[in-house]
Each structure stands twice: as structure tokens, then as C-alpha cells.
Amino acid sequence: MSLTRQLTAYISVGVFATLAHYTLLIGLVEVAHWPAVPATLCGYVLGGVVAYVFNRRHTFKSAQSHARAGLRFALVALVGFCLTYLFMVLFVDHWRAPYLLAQIFTSLVAMFLTFTLNRFWTFG
Numbered sequence: 001m002s003l004t005r006q007l008t009a010y011i012s013v014g015v016f017a018t019l020a021h022y023t024l025l026i027g028l029v030e031v032a033h034w035p036a037v038p039a040t041l042c043g044y045v046l047g048g049v050v051a052y053v054f055n056r057r058h059t060f061k062s063a064q065s066h067a068r069a070g071l072r073f074a075l076v077a078l079v080g081f082c083l084t085y086l087f088m089v090l091f092v093d094h095w096r097a098p099y100l101l102a103q104i105f106t107s108l109v110a111m112f113l114t115f116t117l118n119r120f121w122t123f124g
Contacts, residue, residue, distance in 0.1 A: 001061065009059040010115050013051055018107060021047030025103065036099040037088050044084050048077045060123035072122040079117065080110040 001009075021043035028039035052073045056062050062069055084106050091102035 006059055006119060007115060010055060010118075011111070013054040013059055014111055016054065017047035017051040020050045021107075022100075022103070026100075029099065036092050037085065040088055040099070040103055041081065041085060044077075044081055048073075048081075052077075055118065056123065060119070062123040064123060069122055073118065076114050076117040076122055080114045083110055083113065 021040075023043075024046050025036075025040050025043035028034040028042060029036055032039075052070065056066075056069055056073075087106040087109070088099070088102055091097040091105070092099050
């Protein structure tokens with residue numbers, strides 16, 4: 001699959017993973033009254049599960065074992081998780097930015113980083 005098609009598929013899967021992430025984030029903040037940072041990290045985990053299942057099958061069409069690909073995906077997700085934590089703390093806690101605007105920016109940065117790592121290392 002070409003780079004353009006993979007990136008398009010990754011973005012499409014990312015839309016669904018992001019919907020899962022944001023739904024949990026907003027629910028935890030607005031309904032359960034959680035602080036934004038732990039709520040977004042919980043959403044990140046849910047979105048990661050959705051992303052793994054669909055990216056393995058559709059974006060990268062990987063034949064790698066779940067043990068190998070799953071571990072690598074989890075490590076890449078951990079990098080994205082730490083980046084999400086860092087950016088959300090900076091934007092929301094230190095700079096008092098609106099949490100959804102901060103999350104949108106953070107999601108875009110994390111998407112390009114994790115696509116590159118997943119393409120060449122996790123599923124490559």
C-alpha cells in the first residue's frame with residue numbers, strides 16, 4: 001500500500017479512535033467531573049485499543065503476531081501517551097488553555113509521530 005493510502009487509512013482509523021477518546025474524555029470531565037488530564041489519558045487508552053485493532057487489520061495489513069505487534073504498538077502508544085500528558089499539562093494546567101483546544105493540537109502532533117513509528121517499526 002502506498003504512503004498516501006496508508007496515511008489516509010491511518011487518519012480514517014484515527015477519526016474513530018479519536019471519537020472514542022473524546023467521548024470518554026468529555027464524559028469524564030463534564031458528567032463525572034474528573035480533572036482534564038487524567039480524563040484525557042483514560043480516553044487515550046480507549047482510543048489506543050480501537051486504533052490497534054483497525055490499524056493492524058486495515059491500515060498496515062500486518063501479518064505480525066499480536067504478541068510482537070501488540071507490544072510494539074503499546075510502546076509507540078506509550079510515547080504518544082507521554083506526549084499527550086506533557087502537552088496537556090503544559091496547555092491546560094500551566095497555560096490555562098481550553099482543554100478541548102489543547103487536546104486537538106495534541107492529537108495532531110501525536111498522530112504524525114505515531115503513524116511514522118507504527119509504519120516503520122510496529123507493523124513494518
